Amino acid sequence: MISTAIAIQNATGDAVTDISTMIRAKNIYQNKDNMTNDEFAEAMFEYSAHLASVTATLVIGAVMSKSDIDTLLSTINEIESMGNDIE
Numbered sequence: 641m642i643s644t645a646i647a648i649q650n651a652t653g654d655a656v657t658d659i660s661t662m663i664r665a666k667n668i669y670q671n672k673d674n675m676t677n678d679e680f681a682e683a684m685f686e687y688s689a690h691l692a693s694v695t696a697t698l699v700i701g702a703v704m705s706k707s708d709i710d711t712l713l714s715t716i717n718e719i720e721s722m723g724n725d726i727e
Contacts, residue, residue: 647703648699651699651702652699655694655721660694661691664687667683671683680698
């Protein structure tokens with residue numbers, strides 16, 4: 641349990657320092673004075689969504705095995721397929 645908590649903590653730290661995350665933050669910071677309030681809000685939303693996505697991806701990789709991830713993706717695909725059949 642402690643190793644899982646540490647893996648999650650490390651994954652979160654890795655997401656924050658991910659190069660694509662850092663580039664987004666840098667671009668927002670450098671261009672903030674040239675953005676309207678709406679553009680800034682949109683950029684912050686996109687940054688937050690990106691950070692959450694990277695964090696989730698890295699956490700899943702930290703707590704699930706490749707086999708578990710494959711099973712999860714297969715289940716998601718089955719559920720999507722069932723949903724498409726209903727429409």
